[in-house]
Amino acid sequence: MPSLLVFSIAFGDNDGTLPNQGWCELKHIQELDFSANSFRGTLPSCFGNLTSLRRLSFGGNYFRGNIASDSIWRRLTSLEYIDISYNQFDVPLSFSQFSNHTKLIYLDVSSNTIITDTKFQNQIPNFQLEFFAIKGCKHLKKLPYFLHYQYDLRILAIGGNQLPGIFPTWLLENNTRLAGIYSRDNAFSGSFKLPSSCHLHLETIDVSNNKLNGHIPDKMNSAFPKLTYLNMSQNYLEGPIPSKISSIHLHNLDLSHNFLFGGVPSDLAIGSPVLAYLRLSHNKLKGQIFPKDVKPKMLFFLFLNGNNFEGPLPCNMFITSLIVLDASNNNFSGEIPRCIRDNTRLLQLDLSKNHLKGSIPVEICNLKLIQVLAISENRLSGFIPSCVNSLPLEHIHLQKNQLGGELEHALFNLSSLITLDLGYNNFTGSIPHTIGSLNTLNYLLLSNNQFEGEIPTEICMLNKLSIVDLSFNKLYGSLLPCLSYLTQAKKDTEISKTNYPTTSRRSWITFLAWMRLKRHYHDSHGFLSDIFLMxxxxxxxxxxxxxxxxxxxxxxxxxxxMDLSSNRLTGEIPVELGKMSNIPALNLSHNHLIGRIPNTFSNLQKIESLDLSYNNLNGSIPVGLLELNSLAVFSVAYNNLSGAVPDFKAQFGTFNKSSYEGNPFLCGYPLDNTCGIPKLSYTSKINGGEESSDLEDIQCFYIGFVVSYGAILLGLAAALCFNRYWRKAWFRMIEALMFYGYYFLLDNVVTPIKSIWYRNVG
Structure with a gap:
């Protein structure tokens, strides 16, 4: 143990705390690596005795402690390399604990908490760093003061901190050997100013997602002649793309999400023969993309989406080396050119949201590696070529076109398909039974077509489906009980513990060989990670x-x-649909469904939108629906439901009468029909705190009438019983009424009838 020089348990599955024993004997150890584990707690006190340590890496754990108050760090003055990133340390902004570390050249404190120590805030440490990273730290409001006195930096990573103020050009002025500056995800404003001297070593500039404005500097080519990676995306830059930028031998250029206008510099492809990545998305660019008869030989990624390019798609845009081509959301017109057949390396093709017309060319089947095909929101017509079945497609987006025909022999032999979106077209026929072969399908969207027939039972074989939209078709038949097994695909909720970027031991061995280290850092944290890991x-x-x-x-x-609305589905809602406990949206409206709303719908605990309107459902609304605490939209309007609506509480306290209208036998608030009482209009009057209504007046009238009538009858009977003169007079009046009534009937009814009889019969 005493002769041990290297101790490493990096990339392990270790948890808990480090033991306190055994470290004091390792006085000659030079390298200690615990990176990418799950260690917790504080560092053992004996670490301070490891005075021969040159490399120390704790990155990607859960270590905690205040570095300012821990004497361990002050004693480790032999350290050249310190990586404590992605932990829970409290790091002082002055970095005074490392002031005597004269050999220190590599320091990474990213993703920790920065604390202010006013006592040492202007202290200048004795080290000169070549590598410094302070990315994504909590409570970092300004750059450390000691950076004003660093002159040998090669890599500086200060991104992810939302730092305000003007972009720190002084860092470029002070560090003339800087090779890469990573400053994305801050809040730097103002224009991007060039340093006064030429930087012969600067290869990477990333100032994306800031608030920079003004123009891209014209003389960037003379200030940074060796620049290969430039990312100025997601800012407020305006004006044209400088023509001289093409004289820099850029590998990667990202100017997306700005306000740039004009055209693409005509010699960009010629001046940058090694250009591999070009993203100009979401600007106001127009004109030619590349000069006629010019095709960049090395371009792998081309993003032109969200601009004002127009006219026919030029063939020189379909560069044979392309892996990704995104020309969506422009004004391109005409047909898809047949020269697309030359793009045999293409993995992703997106021509959506243009004005393309004609049919999908059969030459598209030459793209033997294609995984993403997106030509949605155009004016394409005709059929989908049947040869598409032979392509390794994972995502198909053809929605909002004028495509038609049946799907019996197209698309349903794609075993790797994840997304199929054919909505808003004119497809006819039935949904093929071969749909059951798409066992990797997650998203099935066939809405707003002319599909008819029954929903095939084979759809229930797709146990990875998350979204099903068959709405606005002509499907009929009953709902399949097995639909309850859809949208239940297990979600990959496992999130990695950290995005900790590690440096291998081999990189440490060759660390002093600057070119090797520089290359490693670019590959791990720069453009290449955004491209090849995309x-x-x-x-x-x-x-x-x-x-x-x-x-x-x-x-x-x-x-x-699941959306099956606006079809011709019949029968009852299967009780099995209540098993979809994780589904947020279910729409069965505008069909011909009958029967009751299943009580099992109370199990839809994640439901946010439930629409059963415009059917022929009857019975009552299940009281158990009150348990649906996530419900935001609910409608059972225009059915034949009866009984009381759910109590006006919890989520149901947010639904108005429109959720229940069109059901005349429903009652209860918020409807006007109160349960158990006839529907009567009434107006309330409040006078001195006492309330009365028409309903109460009617009730009082009926009661008073019965009591008064009864009293009169009883009084008359009593008078006749006790007074014989009144009794005799009463009987005489009755006899007279009967006598006059007899002759009245005889003269006015019987005699006229007899006359009519004798005239017509006798």
Missing amino acids: DVETQVQFSTKRNSYTYKGSILKYMSG
């Missing part, structure tokens, strides 16, 4: 809560729903 951001439009929403990225992973 994931397809699937985008799905789904209607819920009476609105249409677009779900994408990580949010889509947790969204599920």
